[in-house]
Amino acid sequence: MPHATDPVALTAALVRCPSVTPDEAGTLALLQDLLAGAGFACTRVDRGGISNLFARWGRPGANRSFGFNGHVDVVPVGDRAGWSVDPFGAEIIDGWLYGRGSTDMKSGVAAFVAAAVDFVRATPPDGAVILAITGDEEADATDGTLALLDWMAQQGEAMSVCLVGEPTCPEVLGEAMKIGRRGSLNAHVTVTGVQGHSAYPARYVNPLSAMARLMDRLASHPLDTGNAHFDPSSLAIVTIDTGNPATNVVPAQCRATLNIRFNDMHSGASLTAWMQAEADAVARDFGVQIALAVKVSGESFLTPPGPLSTLVADAVLAETGLRPAPSTSGGTSDARFVKDHCPVVEFGLVGKRMHAVDERVSIAEIHKLKAIYSRILTTYFA
DSSP: OOOOOOHHHHHHHHHTSOOBTTOOTTHHHHHHHHHHHTTOEEEEOOBTTBOEEEEEESOTTOSOEEEEEEEOOBOOOOOGGGOSSOTTSOOEETTEEESTTIIIIIHHHHHHHHHHHHHHHHSOOSSEEEEEEESOSSSOOSSSHHHHHHHHHHHTOOOSEEEEOOOOBSSSTTSEEESEEOEEEEEEEEEEOBOEETTOGGGOBOHHHHHHHHHHHHHTSOOOOOOSSOOOOEEEEEEEEOOOOOSSEEOSEEEEEEEEEEOTTOOHHHHHHHHHHHHHHHHHHHTOEEEEEEEEEEOOEEOOSSHHHHHHHHHHHHHHSOOOEEEOOSSOOTHHHHTTTSOEEEOOSBOTTTTSTTOEEEHHHHHHHHHHHHHHHHHHTO
């Protein structure tokens, strides 16, 4: 029997590739060589300057296929002087592997790639194992997993179910899995009035007063109280700007930005319509013009508890002694795209050190994560 694939060595090799979005920096070539050697049919699905990898073991159109999804791109290092190690050195110190992307999420990719390679070599399954790995998750994500899913649809490739290997556990490996995610949108508001001297109110129309009223109306309105699977939706005012250095001038314009994280009681369209109605009312009251530009990063979604979440939870319990609580908290992930293709659940390592200075991952937990993914594959195809 071939030697087991070491997920720690693979994580280190990936971390040594400085794959800051949008540069894959050799990560996908490294993975493709390993997967092709294990009999996976590999296709690069590059789009818009972004590199992605599709790999399938088994015949196309198999009666059942288990998919893994993850990303190899990472956020920038930030303040290099704050790091105690080389951010791309993959140093191992006291049981921890250090480096940018070690937690989010090169260790997760390494764990599911290692599990998949060893699984198909040891017990070739009746079905297909599919890996959809992107180099565009940390940025706009328009040419990453979406490009892979578009290509799969064109080629007749399909996953029956999918597990996204993002970090999901707040403090301890095994405590949480994601069965959904809140939606996210950013709203950019521009209020235009008439500039004038602050001592002559009849000669100006103050956009700041209108903006203050609109922000208060939006922020003080409870969106909902949550439901069985989601916390209450939240609206945060993240900036209000005028660029006005003078104390005796009322400026002509004021801008603000809002971020809303919303549950499945709303949609991007319904929230946009509500904000537009509020803006129109304030514009009438204050005699200003208000422009609203909204970008929806992702809609909320839920994979109802069922066979897939039970499969994942049982495997986690068997390997860690903990049954993961189903969660929908946190930011967005590529699961928001996969959910339109097939049922999707997320499970991965402890995420509290992701994107941080001296980002690091527990070596023992990388091995444990591979064991969880291996058990999931074995059970799914049993």
